Amino acid sequence: MSGNSTQKFFVTTPIYYVNDQPHIGHAYTTLAADVTARFHRLAGRDVFFLTGTDEHGQKVAQSAAAAGITPQQFTDNVSQNFRDLTKLLNFSNDDFIRTTEPRNIAAAQALWQAMAKAVSPDGQPAIYLGSYSGWYAVRDEAFYDEAELNDGPDGGKLAPSGAPVAWVEEPSYFFRLSAYGDALLALYEAEPDLVAPSSRRNEIKSFVKGGLRDLSISRTSFSWGVPVPGDEKHVMYVWLDALVNYIAALGFPEKGEGSPYDRFWPADLHLVGKDIVRFHTVYWPAFLMAANLPLPQRVFAHGWWTIEGQKMSKSLGNVIAPSQLVETYGLDQTRHLLMAEVPFGNDGDFSHKSAIRRINADLANGIGNLAQRTLTLIQKNCEAAVPEPGQFADQDKILLDAAYSLYRNVEADLRLQSFHEVLRAIWSVIAGADSYIDRNAPWALKKTDIARMGTVLYVLAETLRALGIVLQPFMPETMARLLDQLAVPADKRDFAALGEAGSLVPGTALPPPQGLFPRIVEAE
Protein backbone atom coordinates (compact mmCIF):
# COMPACT_ATOMS: atom_id res chain seq x y z
CA MET A 1 0.00 0.00 0.00
CA SER A 2 2.44 2.63 1.13
CA GLY A 3 4.89 2.99 -1.69
CA ASN A 4 8.33 4.43 -1.33
CA SER A 5 6.99 7.80 -2.36
CA THR A 6 4.96 8.15 0.85
CA GLN A 7 7.02 9.56 3.66
CA LYS A 8 6.32 8.29 7.14
CA PHE A 9 6.32 10.07 10.47
CA PHE A 10 6.40 8.36 13.85
CA VAL A 11 5.80 10.65 16.84
CA THR A 12 5.56 9.61 20.47
CA THR A 13 4.75 11.06 23.85
CA PRO A 14 6.26 9.66 27.01
CA ILE A 15 4.22 6.93 28.56
CA TYR A 16 2.75 8.57 31.59
CA TYR A 17 3.33 7.22 35.04
CA VAL A 18 0.06 6.01 36.48
CA ASN A 19 0.82 7.14 39.99
CA ASP A 20 -0.24 10.61 38.92
CA GLN A 21 -3.50 12.15 37.76
CA PRO A 22 -3.41 13.78 34.33
CA HIS A 23 -2.62 17.48 34.52
CA ILE A 24 -1.79 20.35 32.21
CA GLY A 25 1.75 19.04 31.71
CA HIS A 26 0.59 15.71 30.33
CA ALA A 27 -1.96 17.44 28.14
CA TYR A 28 0.72 19.77 26.84
CA THR A 29 3.08 17.04 25.68
CA THR A 30 0.38 15.00 24.02
CA LEU A 31 -1.13 18.08 22.40
CA ALA A 32 2.19 18.90 20.77
CA ALA A 33 2.36 15.36 19.47
CA ASP A 34 -1.21 15.58 18.22
CA VAL A 35 -0.58 18.82 16.34
CA THR A 36 2.51 17.27 14.81
CA ALA A 37 0.68 14.10 13.81
CA ARG A 38 -2.27 15.95 12.31
CA PHE A 39 0.04 18.25 10.38
CA HIS A 40 1.93 15.40 8.77
CA ARG A 41 -1.27 13.54 7.96
CA LEU A 42 -2.59 16.62 6.16
CA ALA A 43 0.68 16.72 4.28
CA GLY A 44 -0.11 13.23 3.02
CA ARG A 45 2.39 11.33 5.13
CA ASP A 46 1.97 7.93 6.71
CA VAL A 47 1.75 8.85 10.39
CA PHE A 48 1.90 6.81 13.56
CA PHE A 49 1.18 8.69 16.80
CA LEU A 50 1.72 6.79 20.01
CA THR A 51 0.97 7.53 23.64
CA GLY A 52 0.30 5.38 26.67
CA THR A 53 0.95 4.66 30.31
CA ASP A 54 3.87 3.40 32.36
CA GLU A 55 2.58 0.99 34.95
CA HIS A 56 5.34 -1.02 36.57
CA GLY A 57 7.49 -0.31 39.58
CA GLN A 58 7.51 -0.49 43.30
CA LYS A 59 5.66 2.75 43.84
CA VAL A 60 2.69 1.54 41.82
CA ALA A 61 2.64 -1.74 43.75
CA GLN A 62 2.62 0.18 47.02
CA SER A 63 -0.08 2.58 45.94
CA ALA A 64 -2.21 -0.38 44.91
CA ALA A 65 -1.63 -2.07 48.25
CA ALA A 66 -2.56 1.12 50.05
CA ALA A 67 -5.77 1.25 48.06
CA GLY A 68 -6.47 -2.37 48.89
CA ILE A 69 -6.56 -3.52 45.28
CA THR A 70 -4.24 -5.45 43.03
CA PRO A 71 -1.66 -3.60 40.99
CA GLN A 72 -3.50 -4.64 37.86
CA GLN A 73 -6.77 -3.16 39.10
CA PHE A 74 -4.98 -0.04 40.23
CA THR A 75 -3.28 0.51 36.89
CA ASP A 76 -6.46 -0.30 34.99
CA ASN A 77 -8.16 2.54 36.82
CA VAL A 78 -5.50 5.15 36.47
CA SER A 79 -4.57 4.27 32.93
CA GLN A 80 -8.17 4.91 32.00
CA ASN A 81 -7.80 8.50 33.20
CA PHE A 82 -5.09 9.03 30.63
CA ARG A 83 -7.12 7.32 27.95
CA ASP A 84 -10.00 9.65 28.79
CA LEU A 85 -7.67 12.61 28.41
CA THR A 86 -7.06 11.72 24.78
CA LYS A 87 -10.81 11.91 24.13
CA LEU A 88 -11.28 15.06 26.13
CA LEU A 89 -8.65 16.96 24.17
CA ASN A 90 -9.49 15.36 20.84
CA PHE A 91 -6.12 13.68 20.45
CA SER A 92 -5.70 11.57 17.34
CA ASN A 93 -3.30 8.96 18.67
CA ASP A 94 -3.16 5.81 16.58
CA ASP A 95 -2.43 3.60 19.54
CA PHE A 96 -2.36 3.66 23.33
CA ILE A 97 0.12 1.29 24.89
CA ARG A 98 0.34 0.12 28.48
CA THR A 99 3.63 -1.29 29.74
CA THR A 100 1.73 -4.09 31.46
CA GLU A 101 0.33 -5.40 28.18
CA PRO A 102 1.70 -8.73 26.90
CA ARG A 103 3.09 -7.07 23.77
CA ASN A 104 5.21 -4.71 25.88
CA ILE A 105 6.39 -7.49 28.15
CA ALA A 106 7.35 -9.57 25.13
CA ALA A 107 9.21 -6.65 23.57
CA ALA A 108 11.03 -5.84 26.80
CA GLN A 109 12.20 -9.43 27.11
CA ALA A 110 13.27 -9.53 23.48
CA LEU A 111 15.22 -6.30 23.88
CA TRP A 112 16.82 -7.65 27.03
CA GLN A 113 17.90 -10.79 25.23
CA ALA A 114 19.34 -8.82 22.35
CA MET A 115 21.31 -6.68 24.77
CA ALA A 116 22.39 -9.72 26.79
CA LYS A 117 23.89 -11.27 23.69
CA ALA A 118 25.74 -8.10 22.84
CA VAL A 119 29.30 -7.13 23.48
CA SER A 120 29.87 -3.53 24.52
CA PRO A 121 32.45 -1.30 22.77
CA ASP A 122 35.07 -2.29 25.35
CA GLY A 123 34.73 -5.95 24.40
CA GLN A 124 32.85 -7.14 27.46
CA PRO A 125 29.28 -8.40 27.82
CA ALA A 126 26.82 -5.52 27.66
CA ILE A 127 24.82 -6.99 30.54
CA TYR A 128 26.35 -8.59 33.63
CA LEU A 129 25.20 -9.67 37.08
CA GLY A 130 26.45 -7.66 40.03
CA SER A 131 25.00 -6.22 43.15
CA TYR A 132 23.48 -2.88 43.81
CA SER A 133 23.52 -1.06 47.09
CA GLY A 134 22.66 2.43 48.14
CA TRP A 135 20.26 4.76 49.85
CA TYR A 136 16.91 4.24 48.25
CA ALA A 137 13.75 6.33 48.58
CA VAL A 138 10.71 4.32 47.66
CA ARG A 139 8.58 7.40 47.37
CA ASP A 140 10.91 8.91 44.77
CA GLU A 141 11.88 5.60 43.23
CA ALA A 142 15.40 6.88 43.32
CA PHE A 143 18.78 6.14 44.79
CA TYR A 144 20.70 8.97 46.41
CA ASP A 145 24.32 9.61 47.20
CA GLU A 146 25.15 9.79 50.85
CA ALA A 147 26.24 13.41 50.40
CA GLU A 148 22.80 14.43 49.24
CA LEU A 149 21.01 13.16 52.32
CA ASN A 150 19.73 15.11 55.27
CA ASP A 151 19.15 13.90 58.81
CA GLY A 152 15.56 13.04 59.56
CA PRO A 153 13.70 13.59 62.83
CA ASP A 154 13.91 10.05 64.24
CA GLY A 155 17.55 9.43 63.45
CA GLY A 156 16.73 8.27 59.92
CA LYS A 157 17.95 9.87 56.73
CA LEU A 158 15.95 11.87 54.25
CA ALA A 159 16.35 12.46 50.55
CA PRO A 160 16.53 16.08 49.29
CA SER A 161 12.87 15.70 48.43
CA GLY A 162 12.10 14.91 52.06
CA ALA A 163 11.34 11.27 51.33
CA PRO A 164 12.73 8.76 53.83
CA VAL A 165 15.52 6.56 52.51
CA ALA A 166 16.73 3.11 53.49
CA TRP A 167 20.00 1.30 52.79
CA VAL A 168 19.32 -1.54 50.39
CA GLU A 169 21.60 -4.09 48.88
CA GLU A 170 20.49 -6.61 46.31
CA PRO A 171 21.75 -8.58 43.36
CA SER A 172 21.19 -6.68 40.15
CA TYR A 173 21.93 -6.96 36.50
CA PHE A 174 23.86 -4.06 35.09
CA PHE A 175 24.02 -2.54 31.67
CA ARG A 176 27.58 -1.57 30.76
CA LEU A 177 26.69 2.04 30.07
CA SER A 178 30.21 3.12 31.02
CA ALA A 179 31.49 1.70 27.74
CA TYR A 180 29.13 3.76 25.58
CA GLY A 181 30.27 7.30 26.41
CA ASP A 182 32.42 7.80 23.33
CA ALA A 183 29.82 6.33 21.02
CA LEU A 184 27.19 8.64 22.48
CA LEU A 185 29.37 11.71 22.16
CA ALA A 186 30.10 10.80 18.57
CA LEU A 187 26.37 10.43 18.03
CA TYR A 188 25.62 13.93 19.38
CA GLU A 189 28.27 15.33 17.03
CA ALA A 190 27.01 13.43 14.02
CA GLU A 191 23.33 14.10 14.71
CA PRO A 192 23.07 17.63 16.07
CA ASP A 193 19.28 17.52 15.75
CA LEU A 194 18.95 14.46 17.98
CA VAL A 195 18.70 16.41 21.22
CA ALA A 196 16.70 19.60 21.24
CA PRO A 197 16.50 22.38 22.21
CA SER A 198 20.24 22.97 22.00
CA SER A 199 20.48 23.94 25.67
CA ARG A 200 19.47 20.38 26.49
CA ARG A 201 22.01 19.01 24.07
CA ASN A 202 24.74 20.92 25.88
CA GLU A 203 23.60 19.55 29.20
CA ILE A 204 23.51 16.01 27.94
CA LYS A 205 26.91 16.30 26.33
CA SER A 206 28.48 17.59 29.51
CA PHE A 207 26.76 14.88 31.47
CA VAL A 208 28.20 12.19 29.23
CA LYS A 209 31.61 13.84 29.14
CA GLY A 210 31.66 13.65 32.91
CA GLY A 211 31.83 9.88 32.62
CA LEU A 212 29.08 7.28 32.74
CA ARG A 213 28.53 4.66 35.38
CA ASP A 214 27.01 1.29 34.64
CA LEU A 215 23.28 1.21 35.01
CA SER A 216 21.41 -1.09 37.33
CA ILE A 217 18.64 -2.57 35.22
CA SER A 218 16.96 -5.14 37.45
CA ARG A 219 15.52 -5.47 40.93
CA THR A 220 14.78 -8.41 43.19
CA SER A 221 13.12 -6.40 45.95
CA PHE A 222 9.71 -6.29 44.31
CA SER A 223 7.90 -8.26 41.66
CA TRP A 224 5.59 -5.77 39.88
CA GLY A 225 7.60 -5.68 36.69
CA VAL A 226 8.77 -7.64 33.69
CA PRO A 227 10.62 -10.84 34.66
CA VAL A 228 14.18 -11.01 33.42
CA PRO A 229 14.45 -13.82 30.86
CA GLY A 230 16.29 -16.74 32.38
CA ASP A 231 16.39 -15.31 35.90
CA GLU A 232 12.88 -14.75 37.04
CA LYS A 233 13.78 -13.63 40.55
CA HIS A 234 14.64 -10.35 38.87
CA VAL A 235 12.26 -7.88 37.32
CA MET A 236 13.49 -5.25 34.91
CA TYR A 237 14.24 -1.82 36.17
CA VAL A 238 11.30 0.33 35.26
CA TRP A 239 12.99 2.51 32.65
CA LEU A 240 13.97 -0.39 30.46
CA ASP A 241 10.48 -1.73 30.17
CA ALA A 242 9.16 1.81 29.80
CA LEU A 243 11.40 2.91 26.94
CA VAL A 244 10.78 -0.26 25.02
CA ASN A 245 7.15 0.77 24.57
CA TYR A 246 8.16 2.80 21.53
CA ILE A 247 9.05 -0.32 19.60
CA ALA A 248 6.65 -2.65 21.38
CA ALA A 249 3.77 -0.68 19.90
CA LEU A 250 5.24 -1.37 16.46
CA GLY A 251 5.15 -5.09 17.09
CA PHE A 252 8.81 -5.57 18.00
CA PRO A 253 10.39 -8.14 17.97
CA GLU A 254 8.47 -8.82 14.74
CA LYS A 255 10.42 -6.74 12.27
CA GLY A 256 10.01 -8.30 8.86
CA GLU A 257 9.35 -6.39 5.69
CA GLY A 258 5.94 -4.73 5.75
CA SER A 259 5.70 -4.93 9.54
CA PRO A 260 4.81 -1.79 11.47
CA TYR A 261 8.30 -1.85 12.94
CA ASP A 262 9.82 -1.91 9.48
CA ARG A 263 7.53 0.87 8.36
CA PHE A 264 7.85 3.30 11.26
CA TRP A 265 11.06 2.71 13.20
CA PRO A 266 13.16 4.70 13.94
CA ALA A 267 10.96 7.32 15.56
CA ASP A 268 11.03 10.71 13.90
CA LEU A 269 10.24 12.48 17.13
CA HIS A 270 10.11 11.58 20.80
CA LEU A 271 8.45 14.41 22.68
CA VAL A 272 9.41 14.45 26.34
CA GLY A 273 9.33 16.64 29.40
CA LYS A 274 12.64 18.14 30.36
CA ASP A 275 12.95 15.83 33.35
CA ILE A 276 13.33 12.70 31.28
CA VAL A 277 15.71 13.94 28.60
CA ARG A 278 18.53 11.81 29.90
CA PHE A 279 16.58 8.61 29.66
CA HIS A 280 15.76 9.31 26.06
CA THR A 281 19.09 10.69 24.89
CA VAL A 282 21.59 8.63 26.88
CA TYR A 283 20.09 5.37 28.10
CA TRP A 284 17.69 4.72 25.26
CA PRO A 285 20.22 5.23 22.45
CA ALA A 286 22.75 3.15 24.36
CA PHE A 287 20.25 0.30 24.80
CA LEU A 288 19.46 0.44 21.10
CA MET A 289 23.12 0.51 20.13
CA ALA A 290 23.72 -2.58 22.23
CA ALA A 291 20.76 -4.33 20.62
CA ASN A 292 21.96 -3.14 17.23
CA LEU A 293 18.73 -1.30 16.41
CA PRO A 294 18.34 2.07 14.66
CA LEU A 295 18.28 5.19 16.84
CA PRO A 296 15.51 7.80 17.08
CA GLN A 297 15.90 10.86 14.88
CA ARG A 298 15.02 13.49 17.40
CA VAL A 299 14.16 13.98 21.05
CA PHE A 300 12.62 17.29 21.98
CA ALA A 301 12.25 18.38 25.59
CA HIS A 302 9.65 21.00 26.34
CA GLY A 303 9.41 23.13 29.46
CA TRP A 304 7.17 23.32 32.50
CA TRP A 305 4.11 25.39 33.18
CA THR A 306 3.90 27.53 36.25
CA ILE A 307 0.43 28.54 37.41
CA GLU A 308 -0.18 32.21 38.11
CA GLY A 309 3.56 32.55 38.66
CA GLN A 310 3.88 29.61 41.02
CA LYS A 311 5.27 26.15 40.60
CA MET A 312 2.57 23.59 40.11
CA SER A 313 2.40 21.24 43.05
CA LYS A 314 -0.03 19.11 44.91
CA SER A 315 0.83 20.75 48.21
CA LEU A 316 0.03 24.19 46.83
CA GLY A 317 -3.19 22.76 45.46
CA ASN A 318 -2.75 24.62 42.19
CA VAL A 319 -2.52 21.63 39.87
CA ILE A 320 -4.72 22.30 36.87
CA ALA A 321 -6.67 19.42 35.41
CA PRO A 322 -7.06 19.55 31.63
CA SER A 323 -10.81 19.07 32.03
CA GLN A 324 -10.93 22.27 34.01
CA LEU A 325 -9.31 24.20 31.16
CA VAL A 326 -11.68 22.76 28.59
CA GLU A 327 -14.69 23.63 30.74
CA THR A 328 -13.50 27.15 31.34
CA TYR A 329 -12.22 28.11 27.91
CA GLY A 330 -13.46 25.51 25.45
CA LEU A 331 -11.60 22.70 23.74
CA ASP A 332 -9.98 24.41 20.78
CA GLN A 333 -9.42 27.58 22.77
CA THR A 334 -7.40 25.51 25.22
CA ARG A 335 -5.46 23.83 22.44
CA HIS A 336 -4.61 27.16 20.84
CA LEU A 337 -3.72 28.74 24.13
CA LEU A 338 -1.23 26.04 25.09
CA MET A 339 0.48 26.10 21.72
CA ALA A 340 0.52 29.86 21.20
CA GLU A 341 1.26 31.20 24.64
CA VAL A 342 4.81 29.99 25.14
CA PRO A 343 7.70 29.06 22.87
CA PHE A 344 7.81 25.26 23.04
CA GLY A 345 10.91 24.31 24.99
CA ASN A 346 10.70 27.29 27.33
CA ASP A 347 9.01 27.28 30.66
CA GLY A 348 5.83 29.29 30.62
CA ASP A 349 3.33 30.74 32.99
CA PHE A 350 -0.35 30.00 32.81
CA SER A 351 -2.61 32.72 34.10
CA HIS A 352 -6.33 33.18 33.75
CA LYS A 353 -5.88 36.80 32.78
CA SER A 354 -3.50 36.17 29.91
CA ALA A 355 -5.54 33.15 28.82
CA ILE A 356 -8.59 35.36 28.34
CA ARG A 357 -6.56 38.06 26.67
CA ARG A 358 -5.11 35.61 24.17
CA ILE A 359 -8.34 33.78 23.43
CA ASN A 360 -10.21 37.01 22.84
CA ALA A 361 -7.45 38.64 20.81
CA ASP A 362 -6.46 35.67 18.66
CA LEU A 363 -9.68 33.72 18.35
CA ALA A 364 -12.72 35.91 18.97
CA ASN A 365 -11.28 39.12 17.50
CA GLY A 366 -8.91 37.44 15.08
CA ILE A 367 -9.89 34.41 13.06
CA GLY A 368 -13.44 34.33 14.47
CA ASN A 369 -14.30 37.89 13.61
CA LEU A 370 -12.64 37.67 10.20
CA ALA A 371 -14.75 34.65 9.35
CA GLN A 372 -17.92 36.21 10.68
CA ARG A 373 -17.61 39.51 8.82
CA THR A 374 -16.62 37.85 5.57
CA LEU A 375 -19.30 35.20 5.65
CA THR A 376 -21.99 37.66 6.66
CA LEU A 377 -21.09 39.96 3.78
CA ILE A 378 -21.32 37.03 1.38
CA GLN A 379 -24.55 35.84 2.94
CA LYS A 380 -26.22 39.22 2.61
CA ASN A 381 -24.77 40.46 -0.66
CA CYS A 382 -24.00 37.40 -2.77
CA GLU A 383 -27.20 35.44 -2.41
CA ALA A 384 -25.57 33.15 0.15
CA ALA A 385 -23.26 31.59 -2.41
CA VAL A 386 -19.57 31.71 -3.27
CA PRO A 387 -19.21 34.93 -5.31
CA GLU A 388 -17.91 35.07 -8.85
CA PRO A 389 -14.43 36.63 -8.93
CA GLY A 390 -13.26 38.94 -11.70
CA GLN A 391 -9.66 39.64 -12.66
CA PHE A 392 -7.37 39.59 -9.59
CA ALA A 393 -5.56 42.82 -8.76
CA ASP A 394 -2.03 42.77 -7.37
CA GLN A 395 -3.21 43.14 -3.79
CA ASP A 396 -5.57 40.19 -4.29
CA LYS A 397 -2.75 38.01 -5.53
CA ILE A 398 -0.51 39.06 -2.65
CA LEU A 399 -3.05 38.02 -0.04
CA LEU A 400 -3.95 34.78 -1.80
CA ASP A 401 -0.34 33.87 -2.26
CA ALA A 402 0.41 34.49 1.41
CA ALA A 403 -2.48 32.23 2.38
CA TYR A 404 -1.72 29.49 -0.13
CA SER A 405 1.96 29.34 0.78
CA LEU A 406 1.39 29.03 4.52
CA TYR A 407 1.92 25.29 4.58
CA ARG A 408 5.22 25.64 2.77
CA ASN A 409 6.29 28.51 4.98
CA VAL A 410 5.50 26.94 8.34
CA GLU A 411 6.72 23.42 7.76
CA ALA A 412 10.29 24.15 8.79
CA ASP A 413 9.15 25.66 12.09
CA LEU A 414 6.76 22.78 12.66
CA ARG A 415 9.62 20.35 12.21
CA LEU A 416 11.61 22.28 14.80
CA GLN A 417 8.67 22.13 17.23
CA SER A 418 8.37 25.94 17.05
CA PHE A 419 4.61 25.79 17.30
CA HIS A 420 4.28 29.40 18.38
CA GLU A 421 6.19 30.48 15.28
CA VAL A 422 3.86 28.46 13.09
CA LEU A 423 0.91 30.25 14.69
CA ARG A 424 2.61 33.60 14.39
CA ALA A 425 3.00 33.10 10.65
CA ILE A 426 -0.63 32.08 10.30
CA TRP A 427 -1.78 35.09 12.31
CA SER A 428 0.16 37.45 10.09
CA VAL A 429 -2.07 36.30 7.23
CA ILE A 430 -5.14 36.94 9.38
CA ALA A 431 -3.87 40.45 10.03
CA GLY A 432 -3.26 40.87 6.31
CA ALA A 433 -6.82 39.82 5.57
CA ASP A 434 -8.26 42.27 8.10
CA SER A 435 -6.18 45.02 6.59
CA TYR A 436 -7.32 43.99 3.11
CA ILE A 437 -11.00 43.99 4.01
CA ASP A 438 -10.77 47.48 5.47
CA ARG A 439 -8.80 48.86 2.53
CA ASN A 440 -11.29 47.46 0.05
CA ALA A 441 -14.45 48.06 2.08
CA PRO A 442 -16.69 45.60 0.24
CA TRP A 443 -19.70 47.02 2.14
CA ALA A 444 -19.11 50.25 0.22
CA LEU A 445 -18.37 48.50 -3.08
CA LYS A 446 -21.81 46.99 -3.16
CA LYS A 447 -23.11 50.45 -4.09
CA THR A 448 -20.28 51.47 -6.41
CA ASP A 449 -18.77 48.39 -8.03
CA ILE A 450 -20.64 45.18 -7.43
CA ALA A 451 -18.28 43.10 -9.57
CA ARG A 452 -15.27 44.24 -7.59
CA MET A 453 -17.14 43.46 -4.40
CA GLY A 454 -17.55 39.89 -5.61
CA THR A 455 -13.85 39.60 -6.31
CA VAL A 456 -12.88 40.99 -2.91
CA LEU A 457 -15.23 38.64 -1.09
CA TYR A 458 -14.02 35.70 -3.13
CA VAL A 459 -10.42 36.49 -2.22
CA LEU A 460 -11.41 36.69 1.44
CA ALA A 461 -13.30 33.41 1.29
CA GLU A 462 -10.33 31.72 -0.34
CA THR A 463 -8.06 33.15 2.34
CA LEU A 464 -10.36 31.79 5.02
CA ARG A 465 -10.37 28.41 3.33
CA ALA A 466 -6.58 28.29 3.41
CA LEU A 467 -6.50 29.45 7.03
CA GLY A 468 -9.05 26.83 7.98
CA ILE A 469 -7.02 24.08 6.36
CA VAL A 470 -3.71 25.11 7.87
CA LEU A 471 -5.18 25.60 11.35
CA GLN A 472 -6.78 22.15 11.46
CA PRO A 473 -3.87 20.54 13.34
CA PHE A 474 -4.29 23.05 16.15
CA MET A 475 -8.07 23.41 16.27
CA PRO A 476 -9.54 20.47 14.37
CA GLU A 477 -13.12 20.77 15.56
CA THR A 478 -13.62 24.48 15.02
CA MET A 479 -11.76 24.53 11.73
CA ALA A 480 -14.03 21.75 10.51
CA ARG A 481 -16.93 24.06 11.30
CA LEU A 482 -15.28 26.89 9.40
CA LEU A 483 -14.66 24.68 6.38
CA ASP A 484 -18.27 23.50 6.60
CA GLN A 485 -19.39 27.11 6.42
CA LEU A 486 -17.32 27.52 3.28
CA ALA A 487 -18.83 24.31 1.86
CA VAL A 488 -15.38 22.79 1.42
CA PRO A 489 -15.81 19.11 0.51
CA ALA A 490 -14.31 16.56 2.88
CA ASP A 491 -11.74 15.44 0.32
CA LYS A 492 -10.47 19.00 -0.23
CA ARG A 493 -9.26 19.69 3.27
CA ASP A 494 -5.66 18.53 3.16
CA PHE A 495 -2.62 20.58 2.26
CA ALA A 496 -2.76 19.40 -1.34
CA ALA A 497 -5.99 21.36 -1.66
CA LEU A 498 -4.27 24.64 -0.81
CA GLY A 499 -4.04 26.93 -3.80
CA GLU A 500 -6.06 26.60 -6.92
CA ALA A 501 -6.32 22.81 -6.68
CA GLY A 502 -9.10 23.23 -4.14
CA SER A 503 -10.45 26.67 -5.01
CA LEU A 504 -13.99 27.45 -3.99
CA VAL A 505 -16.43 27.05 -6.84
CA PRO A 506 -18.42 30.23 -7.56
CA GLY A 507 -22.13 29.74 -7.07
CA THR A 508 -21.77 27.06 -4.40
CA ALA A 509 -24.46 27.63 -1.78
CA LEU A 510 -23.20 28.54 1.68
CA PRO A 511 -24.98 27.93 4.98
CA PRO A 512 -25.78 30.86 7.29
CA PRO A 513 -22.62 31.85 9.19
CA GLN A 514 -22.29 30.91 12.82
CA GLY A 515 -19.73 32.32 15.26
CA LEU A 516 -16.63 30.22 15.73
CA PHE A 517 -15.27 31.51 19.02
CA PRO A 518 -17.47 33.41 21.46
CA ARG A 519 -15.81 36.33 23.13
CA ILE A 520 -15.13 35.62 26.79
CA VAL A 521 -16.65 38.29 28.96
CA GLU A 522 -15.62 38.26 32.58
CA ALA A 523 -18.30 38.82 35.16
CA GLU A 524 -17.35 41.87 37.18
Add this chain to the structure above:
RNA sequence: GGCAGCGUAGCUCAGUGGUAGAGCAGGGGAAUCAUAAUCCCUUGGUCGGGUGUUCAAAUCACCCCGCUGCUACCA
Protein backbone atom coordinates in the same frame (compact mmCIF):
# COMPACT_ATOMS: atom_id res chain seq x y z
C1' G B 1 31.83 24.43 43.82
C1' G B 2 32.02 22.86 38.34
C1' C B 3 29.72 23.23 33.46
C1' A B 4 26.03 25.72 30.37
C1' G B 5 22.76 29.69 29.54
C1' C B 6 19.90 34.13 30.36
C1' G B 7 19.26 39.60 31.68
C1' U B 8 16.39 44.19 25.07
C1' A B 9 9.77 48.88 25.41
C1' G B 10 4.58 48.17 31.06
C1' C B 11 4.24 42.36 29.89
C1' U B 12 6.02 38.06 26.76
C1' C B 13 9.92 37.78 23.65
C1' A B 14 12.73 38.30 18.37
C1' G B 15 17.15 40.38 16.88
C1' U B 16 24.82 37.90 17.07
C1' G B 17 29.08 43.85 14.11
C1' G B 18 26.65 48.76 10.32
C1' U B 19 21.13 54.29 11.91
C1' A B 20 16.86 49.59 18.11
C1' G B 21 12.00 45.28 16.49
C1' A B 22 7.11 42.19 17.00
C1' G B 23 2.71 40.77 19.67
C1' C B 24 -0.19 42.27 23.77
C1' A B 25 -1.06 46.62 26.96
C1' G B 26 -1.28 52.49 26.61
C1' G B 27 -2.63 57.21 23.46
C1' G B 28 -4.98 59.66 18.99
C1' G B 29 -7.86 59.19 14.58
C1' A B 30 -10.98 56.45 10.89
C1' A B 31 -14.58 53.13 9.57
C1' U B 32 -19.40 50.79 10.67
C1' C B 33 -19.46 44.57 7.04
C1' A B 34 -18.59 41.96 11.85
C1' U B 35 -18.66 38.51 18.23
C1' A B 36 -17.95 47.22 20.29
C1' A B 37 -14.78 43.05 16.82
C1' U B 38 -11.51 45.94 12.65
C1' C B 39 -8.13 49.45 10.22
C1' C B 40 -4.50 53.61 10.24
C1' C B 41 -1.12 56.53 13.03
C1' U B 42 1.38 56.81 17.60
C1' U B 43 3.81 57.06 23.01
C1' G B 44 7.53 54.09 25.07
C1' G B 45 14.02 51.28 25.61
C1' U B 46 21.34 55.24 27.60
C1' C B 47 19.54 46.75 24.70
C1' G B 48 21.62 44.52 33.65
C1' G B 49 26.42 47.64 35.11
C1' G B 50 31.53 48.65 33.79
C1' U B 51 36.08 48.32 30.92
C1' G B 52 38.14 47.01 26.32
C1' U B 53 38.63 45.47 20.77
C1' U B 54 36.74 48.01 16.26
C1' C B 55 35.77 53.22 11.56
C1' A B 56 31.34 50.87 13.81
C1' A B 57 28.86 46.54 19.54
C1' A B 58 22.45 44.73 21.98
C1' U B 59 25.70 41.70 18.86
C1' C B 60 33.01 40.17 20.15
C1' A B 61 36.53 39.92 24.87
C1' C B 62 37.17 40.57 30.13
C1' C B 63 35.22 41.92 35.04
C1' C B 64 30.99 42.77 38.27
C1' C B 65 25.65 42.29 39.69
C1' G B 66 21.09 39.43 39.30
C1' C B 67 18.52 35.00 37.63
C1' U B 68 17.98 29.90 35.56
C1' G B 69 19.26 24.92 34.09
C1' C B 70 22.42 20.49 34.56
C1' U B 71 25.76 18.05 37.93
C1' A B 72 22.84 9.72 37.58
C1' C B 73 18.79 6.65 37.61
C1' C B 74 11.20 11.76 39.90
C1' A B 75 5.54 14.26 34.94
